[in-house]
Amino acid sequence: MKPLREVTVLITAAGNVFMPGTTACLTKNGERKIRLIGADMNDDKTMLEMVDAYYPVPRGDDPAYIDVLLDICKKEKVEVVLPIMSVELNALAGNRDRFEAIGTKVGVSDIEALNIANDKLKLFDYLSSVEIPCAAYQAVHSMEELKKAVQALGYPEKRVCLKVTNGSGSRGFRILDASQSKFDAFMHQKPTSCFATLDEVIDILSEALYFPEMLVMEYLPGNEYTVDLLADHGKVLYNCCRKSMNMENSIMLDGIVEDNKAVKELCATVTESLGLDGNIGFDIRDREDGTPVIMECNPRITAGIPTFAAAGVNLPYLNVKRMIGEKLPICEQKYGTIVKRRWMEMYTEE
Template identity: 35%
Template sequence: MSRRTPMRSGPDADLTVLMTGAGAPGASGIIESLRLTDERSFRIVGVDTNPEAYGFALVDAGHTVPPGESDEYVSRMVDVAAAEDADVILPLTTAEIEPLAAAREAFDATIMVSDPDALGVANDKGKLYRFLADEGFESAPTYHRVDSEAEFVDAVESLGYPETPVCFKPPVASGMRGFRVLDDRTDRLTRLLEEKPDAAVTTLSEVRPILASAESFPELAVMEYLPGEEYSVDVLAMGETVGPVVPRSRARTRAGISFEGVVEKREDLIDEAAAICRGLGLEYNVNVQFRYDADGVPKVIEINPRVSGTIVMCVGAGANMPYLGVKHALGESIPPVDVEWGTRMVRYWRELFRSADGRTFHLDHESAGRRSRSQLQ
């Protein structure tokens, strides 16, 4: 792994961070995390596919780029990084990390991504589950990788359906995209009238004709249903070793994003997440998601080999994980952290406005109770 030694080296030097996914839900928290450190100042450049991305109002400069899957993505990123004299590139979205990893030598900046081989396993749930099982990790879930209707039905039934719920998801996907729980224990009328339209629970009879109607049956990872509590574990991975490891509960989520949780010192999760990251040889900020099975054993749901959307929860508890990731990218030593276990976070929405003349602002309440426009740029 190669790292650029910035010309502005030293802990008190200003650095330029090029952050992708300026419109991602977690972008504001990560921007704030970098600005919170008093060790050095940051110039933050944001890029996104959407010219209206809210994060452009929070960074020092912004650019639009093609999607990570586009053939033009890497060349555009190389141009932006050179024009902005970026020291470090910090990707926030899954679709961009593998193209950036493959083209690492084209950049002068250090890219905060793991090697392509490690990413190929971490990003593919089927490969990841097989790796965990082959290496003897207790957190390996029971799963089947299928690519036909017959295999899908067999896998679902072998995992206990319809008496027991079963989950499935595309092997490569981010967030809740494509995730469904097959559960025949609740009648259709109850789901129709009492659940939100975006609920992930369905039945085999409902999804089977949809999947069968595809031109080619999609590849899926079918896995055991895990009824216990869900946790995200943020890890500063450093190849053969790890830095801080911080578990946090996912008490309330929306579309896969945590809106409430508690930072908890759970040694089983700390040990398992650290061992998995070392085993895969992952680098920089990594997020490992676990859920407990019926016997109280934590099983891996997925790995996000990038900064997570709710990593700011760790920052609130005293571990500035995004900044520590940048320090690792620069080859600097990682100081010990004092995590305040038990810290609780509740996330809420805040609106961003843009006036007709291009100004961006929030609505603030002054002490007199009047609303004022607080211009951001």
């Protein structure tokens, strides 16, 4: 079969630790050559092992970020931009017309949907208003509100979760557990452990110049899942679910691809309700009775997405095909596919 035409794709945050798997989804697609351009805050030559060219750029929330990205897209004749970081999504959505004017499509939802999905408090408020299951929560804006909220959700007898509303990944996230032994944590947990006591978190927040808006959420003891799907303005095209087998610092190290219909339907309902578009990720956890509830929505490519490519559904590449107007194939998922994450080194000269 004759290869399809070459496409130039720009991927942001190209220096992230999960980039090798993400780039493999695009470059090892089995159909065509993808000319891959990387953009990142860091000027790191090891990225040239993964991309054809890379450019240092400002932070995603820097006022100059969009102009710099537009210049790169013009120079490299980029057809598709695939964003990785939550902080850049609103700026990209708000400037979609400028990119399309130079022939570049941006893989991001409309700004109205992002304003909800990309803000954890707004997302939970929205889910509650339309009666879609999410973790029990309270918003807090001061130390006194924090103390009252954790008590209302059962602390210190129960574990409680704390999350900054505009945090990304595990930034600004802690599991409050009053039973945690500091000696046990010192001896048996890595320094990056997410567990803390309320007093420890209060000490941390006391150093801040202002109190960040945070969510206090119930701790859910059941199975944890990540769902990645591809949507076309709310219509779900592909829907993939993975159950955690081993978590470390809120990152799934080992997992298995499952056909959990309840979990997948829950994520599809949110996607359709908000009209989300492109690559979308969800974090789901079961309550004690096995009911799945939404923990988080990431309206972008997520770190775990290569797992589903290995299972037969290459979501980043399928999104590229969708965005350039190609017919999408029927994909058979290989349920039971297991992922085990391990490190990979890259080298360059000084």
